[in-house]
Amino acid sequence: xxxxxxxxxxxxxxxxxxxxxxxxLMPAPSRQANGYRTYGPLxxxxxxxxxxxxxxxxxxxxIQALFQLLSHPEANGHxxxxxxxxxxxxxxxxxxxxxxxxxxxxxxxxxxxxxHPHQECGILQELRAAAQGADCVCHGTxxx
Amino acid sequence: xxxxxxxxxxxxxxxxxxxxxxxxLMPAPSRQANGYRTYGPLxxxxxxxxxxxxxxxxxxxxIQALFQLLSHPEANGHxxxxxxxxxxxxxxxxxxxxxxxxxxxxxxxxxxxxxHPHQECGILQELRAAAQGADCVCHGTxxx
DNA sequence: TAAAAACCTTGTAGCCACTTCAAAGTAAAA
DNA sequence: TTTTACTTTGAAGTGGCTACAAGGTTTTTA
Numbered sequence: 001x002x003x004x005x006x007x008x009x010x011x012x013x014x015x016x017x018x019x020x021x022x023x024x025l026m027p028a029p030s031r032q033a034n035g036y037r038t039y040g041p042l043x044x045x046x047x048x049x050x051x052x053x054x055x056x057x058x059x060x061x062x063i064q065a066l067f068q069l070l071s072h073p074e075a076n077g078h079x080x081x082x083x084x085x086x087x088x089x090x091x092x093x094x095x096x097x098x099x100x101x102x103x104x105x106x107x108x109x110x111x112x113x114x115x116h117p118h119q120e121c122g123i124l125q126e127l128r129a130a131a132q133g134a135d136c137v138c139h140g141t142x143x144x
Numbered sequence: 145x146x147x148x149x150x151x152x153x154x155x156x157x158x159x160x161x162x163x164x165x166x167x168x169l170m171p172a173p174s175r176q177a178n179g180y181r182t183y184g185p186l187x188x189x190x191x192x193x194x195x196x197x198x199x200x201x202x203x204x205x206x207i208q209a210l211f212q213l214l215s216h217p218e219a220n221g222h223x224x225x226x227x228x229x230x231x232x233x234x235x236x237x238x239x240x241x242x243x244x245x246x247x248x249x250x251x252x253x254x255x256x257x258x259x260h261p262h263q264e265c266g267i268l269q270e271l272r273a274a275a276q277g278a279d280c281v282c283h284g285t286x287x288x
Numbered sequence: 289t290a291a292a293a294a295c296c297t298t299g300t301a302g303c304c305a306c307t308t309c310a311a312a313g314t315a316a317a318a
Numbered sequence: 319t320t321t322t323a324c325t326t327t328g329a330a331g332t333g334g335c336t337a338c339a340a341g342g343t344t345t346t347t348a
Contacts, residue, residue, distance in 0.1 A: 034343060
């Protein structure tokens with residue numbers, strides 16, 4: 001299996017595969033006489049594992065850590081749980097801030113409708129007002 | 145007003161302010177005899193405006209575009225509305241994928257509880273199974 | 289069979305929005 | 319006076335890729 005085949009098999013671009021190899025996330029594969037990389041099913045599994053973690057938005061460093069844990073089977077699973085918990089916390093934090101953001105943007109959007117010279121554009125008025133420290137439809141008073 | 149004062153006044157780090165200046169987002173300020181940057185209230189307002197946009201997760205390029213629009217008051221506001229709409233679409237897309245992600249992570253977390261050597265760790269079993277192409281608690285069958 | 293397309297190799301630079309560092313000069317506080 | 323805090327510039331680092339350049343190899347097509 002050459003790198004391009006692995007790429008189409010997993011949906012990961014060849015550059016990304018080589019990038020993972022450079023980082024040490026993927027083991028260096030054996031080479032053909034012409035220097036081409038050769039991969040087997042184990043490589044494919046490993047790459048799928050990495051991608052699965054990335055789908056969960058796990059940083060590559062955390063995936064590295066996961067591989068470390070995998071290579072020390074005697075340790076108990078708390079470290080793995082913690083990794084997931086940290087990840088979940090990150091996602092939830094981001095989720096909340098994005099929800100606030102979406103609300104703000106919708107309010108902002110509503111303050112500007114129809115055609116008009118943009119001196120009168122509600123959006124710009126809001127942004128200007130907010131820049132001067134005033135409360136605005138999309139931010140409001142920040143509770144200290 | 146020196147750069148540090150502007151920084152504390154706006155909550156933007158000095159490096160970031162200089163970075164914005166390099167990008168042309170902030171106009172080059174006047175200088176004291178010793179070369180120190182000097183800012184006035186207009187700079188502060190502009191910086192607050194930029195930060196307000198960044199709070200809305202707007203890319204710096206879009207903020208640049210917004211300034212362009214501001215400097216052509218004869219144009220109508222549709223461009224501004226479109227900018228906001230694009231931004232809102234981005235945020236909502238990200239929001240949906242993060243919500244799916246949070247669910248997946250919670251399910252994954254639940255599949256691993258209590259102390260155990262991590263060969264038996266549900267999380268790792270899931271990830272390994274998923275890497276082999278199986279459905280898993282956190283992803284399930286992908287509908288084509 | 290020859291030419292063209294598609295693949296592979298390496299290394300390097302670019303993306304975004306910063307952040308950090310280095311090395312030096314200036315100003316304010318103890 | 320010494321120390322601390324501030325300022326200057328420029329360069330490099332962050333993460334997770336992505337793109338490109340300049341070559342070599344293999345496969346397909348005419």
